[in-house]
Amino acid sequence: MIRLCLSLLLSLACLPATAALQVFATAPEWAALVREIGGDKVSIYTATTALQDIHRITAKPSLLAQARRAQLVVATGAELEIGWLPLVLRDSGNAGIQPGQPGYFEAARYVTLLDVPAVLDRAQGDVHAAGNPHIQLDPRNLFRIGEALAVRMGELDPPNAAAYQAAYKTFAEKWRAAIARWEKEAAPLRGVPVLVHHASFLYLSNWLGLKETGTLEPKPGVEPSSGQLTALLARQQNVPAKMVLRTAYQSDGPSLWIAGKAGIPAVMLPFTVGGTPEAGDLFGLFDDTVRRLLKGLN
Amino acid sequence: MLHKPFAVAALLAASCGAQAASDADLAAIRSQIDEMKKSYEQRIAALEQKLSQAEARSAANPPAAAPVAVEGRPQAVASASSSASAFNPEVSLVLQGQYNQMKNVPNRTITGFWPTEDGTNQRGFSVNETELMFAANIDPYWRGQAILSVQGDSVEVEEAWVRTLALGSGLGIKGGRFKSGIGYLNEQHAHTWDFANAPLMYNVLFGPSASYVEDGLQFKWLAPTPLFVEFGAEIGRGAAYPGSDSNKNGSGAGALYAHVGDDVGVSSSWRAGVSYLKTSANDRQADFVDVNGATAQGTFNGNTDTWIADFVWKWAPNGNPKYQNFKFQSEYFVRQDKGDLSCAGLASACDPLAAGAAVSGSYDTRQSGWYAQGVYQFTPEWRAGLRYDQLDSGSQNLGANAAYLIVPDYKPQRATAMVDYSWSEFSRARLQYAQDKSMQGVTDNQLTLQYIMSLGAHGAHTF
Numbered sequence: 001m002i003r004l005c006l007s008l009l010l011s012l013a014c015l016p017a018t019a020a021l022q023v024f025a026t027a028p029e030w031a032a033l034v035r036e037i038g039g040d041k042v043s044i045y046t047a048t049t050a051l052q053d054i055h056r057i058t059a060k061p062s063l064l065a066q067a068r069r070a071q072l073v074v075a076t077g078a079e080l081e082i083g084w085l086p087l088v089l090r091d092s093g094n095a096g097i098q099p100g101q102p103g104y105f106e107a108a109r110y111v112t113l114l115d116v117p118a119v120l121d122r123a124q125g126d127v128h129a130a131g132n133p134h135i136q137l138d139p140r141n142l143f144r145i146g147e148a149l150a151v152r153m154g155e156l157d158p159p160n161a162a163a164y165q166a167a168y169k170t171f172a173e174k175w176r177a178a179i180a181r182w183e184k185e186a187a188p189l190r191g192v193p194v195l196v197h198h199a200s201f202l203y204l205s206n207w208l209g210l211k212e213t214g215t216l217e218p219k220p221g222v223e224p225s226s227g228q229l230t231a232l233l234a235r236q237q238n239v240p241a242k243m244v245l246r247t248a249y250q251s252d253g254p255s256l257w258i259a260g261k262a263g264i265p266a267v268m269l270p271f272t273v274g275g276t277p278e279a280g281d282l283f284g285l286f287d288d289t290v291r292r293l294l295k296g297l298n
Numbered sequence: 299m300l301h302k303p304f305a306v307a308a309l310l311a312a313s314c315g316a317q318a319a320s321d322a323d324l325a326a327i328r329s330q331i332d333e334m335k336k337s338y339e340q341r342i343a344a345l346e347q348k349l350s351q352a353e354a355r356s357a358a359n360p361p362a363a364a365p366v367a368v369e370g371r372p373q374a375v376a377s378a379s380s381s382a383s384a385f386n387p388e389v390s391l392v393l394q395g396q397y398n399q400m401k402n403v404p405n406r407t408i409t410g411f412w413p414t415e416d417g418t419n420q421r422g423f424s425v426n427e428t429e430l431m432f433a434a435n436i437d438p439y440w441r442g443q444a445i446l447s448v449q450g451d452s453v454e455v456e457e458a459w460v461r462t463l464a465l466g467s468g469l470g471i472k473g474g475r476f477k478s479g480i481g482y483l484n485e486q487h488a489h490t491w492d493f494a495n496a497p498l499m500y501n502v503l504f505g506p507s508a509s510y511v512e513d514g515l516q517f518k519w520l521a522p523t524p525l526f527v528e529f530g531a532e533i534g535r536g537a538a539y540p541g542s543d544s545n546k547n548g549s550g551a552g553a554l555y556a557h558v559g560d561d562v563g564v565s566s567s568w569r570a571g572v573s574y575l576k577t578s579a580n581d582r583q584a585d586f587v588d589v590n591g592a593t594a595q596g597t598f599n600g601n602t603d604t605w606i607a608d609f610v611w612k613w614a615p616n617g618n619p620k621y622q623n624f625k626f627q628s629e630y631f632v633r634q635d636k637g638d639l640s641c642a643g644l645a646s647a648c649d650p651l652a653a654g655a656a657v658s659g660s661y662d663t664r665q666s667g668w669y670a671q672g673v674y675q676f677t678p679e680w681r682a683g684l685r686y687d688q689l690d691s692g693s694q695n696l697g698a699n700a701a702y703l704i705v706p707d708y709k710p711q712r713a714t715a716m717v718d719y720s721w722s723e724f725s726r727a728r729l730q731y732a733q734d735k736s737m738q739g740v741t742d743n744q745l746t747l748q749y750i751m752s753l754g755a756h757g758a759h760t761f
Contacts, residue, residue, distance in 0.1 A: 056759070060612070068522055082756045090461075090470075091470065122722075122753070221722060
């Protein structure tokens, strides 16, 4: 027993002695971006996976333990993680990652948010006051976020600041070329009408010119009802959508139902890194997203 | 005098010369000034133009939207609201009401345990307490929260505390009135319970409020390990049951607890804890039943030790609780009262001659109990749950009073089933059925229909 206690104490004492910048990313896309900028100079913990609805996570013990050790928290912001992140940050006892500190980074602060509600009323469903928070699906947003993130990582880890800057520049160049390629490949998608399960793809649609003609959820965050699906199906006569989109974490039932009735493909998109086997990193995420959309079109 | 004419001539000459020079110079100076004036006017005009251009530019592009990086730091896009109301605290209001169908038992107590006043004999329609919560960061160092509960025409301060934000090193200090961190359910408010009422053990431990609330200080420390390890210590007034307000210097109660927790794979997470609470009571009173069936008043002076062990397991496919999830929770307690009980009551067994006499004796008890519950959410809207409660009146040594008071040896039990429906994260309706055998000789089949709605700030998803 004594030996067990001693070894436990020793391991406690030895733990913080890691050199890498400890990053706590709320979502896989931010973990992937930190990886592009930080390479092997950072140690990353990702709080959620692509198969989880990031809005519905609870402040579980593992998150508290990881936040306690983090030097930098990279979050989406715009109230996406409002149910659990504020609680995790406060209860972590970690002064450096509190909002307003350099150790707290909110990606949504560096992009122009779309769909900012004019009226805040929960009768409109689970609306976010700051605007739609699913910003990662417009790849152009990653320039501003990545640039700011590289600066922030440099502030927290000055010896590697130049390396972070250089890695960001390399990433940005590759990213610019990739965006040009995706935009070329996705040209046939411009103006294509689509149905979406939830307002998850607003930034993707905005980027590629997809036309969202309806949402399976009657209100954001409210599960698709049979009434809503029937109404969408009826509207399909006049405004025919070409496919119905959902994320990897949303249930497939509603989109398969409407796809079967309307004779259009139901397309599951990775939504974030890890959503499909092909979406292994940020480049894979958009490669696979564009590929799946084009496949749905044909 | 020889010098004088020369001097005059020189003076004249000089003055003539000066006159001639000043004419030419003046013209030159004038032209120079004119030139300078002209060039300054031009410069001023140029500067004015530049200024107005800059002003126009900055008006067209507010700095919030300017994409230019300043001092190498990219500008945040989100514009800060300038209105004073942006600093208003988070406000939320919880509305709860219910319909109860059960037996009419005027003085409900749990047989075999210290008889606390029980407010649960409310049948038919009723509105539960309405909770009003305010919370905000006070400054970079402090956060404050107050929860007021309104029931009938009285307002009670359920919680009112401040806590540190910037201590670091895993430390957190809370001061004020707060729900103690002991056990699992103790910190949770009624509107977050998975059943319409608290487990029996919480009623036995802390009375009708089913939660130990402390006026004092809480210290918490989270270990810097990948495994969640948290320690807590509390000191305070200790006025709430099982203690009593002793109005003394120093601390009236203390609590210690430790929690560990982790994930198992991606789908499961758990937390386990042990807690200890020490309280002391001065003249804690309750109505007992004497050997003749009459009411006798018992007054306790002494200390109470409470140990709680708690365990929670949560499971969701892929760790995504939205569509399906399962939650198991269980808690176990042992409580010891050590002290003296004096028994009084006109014409009771302790005072048969109604002479104002009292019988004093020791009061040593060791009692225990537990509950276990499982709640399964099988669609985003529907959940169903089962709970089983059991208590053990254990050993009760009443010393001299054993001859005068009834000391029932009993194992109270209750089985509860519930199903609830949530329209959204903010609204829920619940139907609950319970078979309650917490009173000896009474089997009470209780039906509860309730609603719980919250409006305002988004609630926290606690584990």
